[in-house]
Amino acid sequence: MTQAAEIALKGVAKRFGTTEVLPPLDLTFTAGAFTVILGPSGCGKSTLLNLIAGLEAVSGGEIEIGGRKVQDLPPRARGCAMVFQSYALYPHMTAGDNIGYPLKVAGVPRRERMARIAEAARVVGLGDYLARRPSELSGGQRQRVAIARAIVRAPQVMLFDEPLSNLDALLRHETRAELADLHRRIGATTVFVTHDQAEALTLADQIVVMNAGRVEQIGTPADIYHRPATRFVASFIGHPP
Numbered sequence: 001m002t003q004a005a006e007i008a009l010k011g012v013a014k015r016f017g018t019t020e021v022l023p024p025l026d027l028t029f030t031a032g033a034f035t036v037i038l039g040p041s042g043c044g045k046s047t048l049l050n051l052i053a054g055l056e057a058v059s060g061g062e063i064e065i066g067g068r069k070v071q072d073l074p075p076r077a078r079g080c081a082m083v084f085q086s087y088a089l090y091p092h093m094t095a096g097d098n099i100g101y102p103l104k105v106a107g108v109p110r111r112e113r114m115a116r117i118a119e120a121a122r123v124v125g126l127g128d129y130l131a132r133r134p135s136e137l138s139g140g141q142r143q144r145v146a147i148a149r150a151i152v153r154a155p156q157v158m159l160f161d162e163p164l165s166n167l168d169a170l171l172r173h174e175t176r177a178e179l180a181d182l183h184r185r186i187g188a189t190t191v192f193v194t195h196d197q198a199e200a201l202t203l204a205d206q207i208v209v210m211n212a213g214r215v216e217q218i219g220t221p222a223d224i225y226h227r228p229a230t231r232f233v234a235s236f237i238g239h240p241p
């Protein structure tokens with residue numbers, strides 16, 4: 001079990017040039033919870049994750065992870081691991097080397113690295129594929145490598161940016177169930193971005209519905225589904241009026 005950390009966004013804003021993509025935003029992600037950010041394409045979901053991970057700089061406001069201000073820290077120092085829609089694996093490295101790369105960068109000795117790679121691969125059910133390169137793996141196996149690479153450092157925070165979008169329907173269902181199981185076992189604070197309503201309703205402890213950079217509603221799946229707070233939420237969730 002990882003020690004989970006609360007994530008607090010305080011007045012966090014993002015502009016690209018003169019375009020305000022995220023107006024100042026206050027948002028808390030409960031320690032150890034699985035929070036889904038749900039919203040249509042272009043509403044700012046990826047930008048929000050990138051700000052937490054440190055892949056983009058905030059234009060204003062503060063981000064705290066486990067009570068520590070991180071907005072000026074580099075990604076590596078934030079205790080977050082991120083999984084992308086496109087997997088973002090290194091094509092020239094084997095699955096095992098991809099998984100172990102964050103440990104190598106962190107200076108973890110080879111012996112310990114090997115043990116932790118094996119453990120992470122076991123957790124995602126990848127044991128037999130460690131010697132293969134990404135081009136020799138299916139989409140589902142590649143995404144497992146990406147997930148194993150994310151958990152190998154026992155992060156306090158796991159960030160997922162539409163990780164299931166490139167999988168076919170059956171595999172998407174399977175991997176969704178595995179992610180829920182993984183979350184129960186690992187217990188890291190999880191923020192999962194998607195535009196898929198069914199994914200949000202099945203995975204989330206808490207859903208944050210976003211529209212055009214703003215938060216429309218925050219609630220449990222039952223709240224969002226049965227008691228949509230705005231017209232937008234009702235229509236996006238597909239709940240009959």
Ligand code: ADP
Binds near residue numbers: 016039044045048
């Ligand atoms: P989502 O992930 O919800 O689809 P994004 O966070 O990717 O949305 O994008 C939100 C908005 O910010 C979009 O209008 C997008 O065009 C804009 N945007 C994202 N990244 C950049 C960038 N690097 N430069 C300029 N505009 C950007």
Ligand code: MG
Binds near residue numbers: 045046047161
């Ligand atoms: Mg996106």
